[in-house]
Amino acid sequence: MIPTLILFGLVAGRWWRLSLAAAALLWPVLLVATGAMGLEPGLLGASALALANTAVGVGVHQALRWVVRGVRRRPASGT
Numbered sequence: 854m855i856p857t858l859i860l861f862g863l864v865a866g867r868w869w870r871l872s873l874a875a876a877a878l879l880w881p882v883l884l885v886a887t888g889a890m891g892l893e894p895g896l897l898g899a900s901a902l903a904l905a906n907t908a909v910g911v912g913v914h915q916a917l918r919w920v921v922r923g924v925r926r927r928p929a930s931g932t
Contacts, residue, residue: 855906862910867918869911876907 858876865872880903884890890899 855902858903858906859910859913862907862912863914864910866911866914869915872911873904873907877901877904 858880861876862872865875877900881890881896881900884896884899885892890896
């Protein structure tokens with residue numbers, strides 16, 4: 854479960870707001886639809902964990918994006 858959400862955050866990290874909202878809303882729906890959980894208070898905890906795990910993937914995506922942009926903007930050395 855955790856790697857799935859981190860991977861989702863890595864792939865959809867460019868659209869971080871949408872990916873975080875989708876993880877928080879759709880993960881509990883998936884858990885209920887597959888029968889892994891019922892409609893219970895623990896579903897809020899599952900939603901929070903989905904949000905946290907996706908946020909880790911989004912953070913890695915954004916950090917890599919920041920590094921790549923920094924490398925691209927660096928002037929070429931003329932040696």
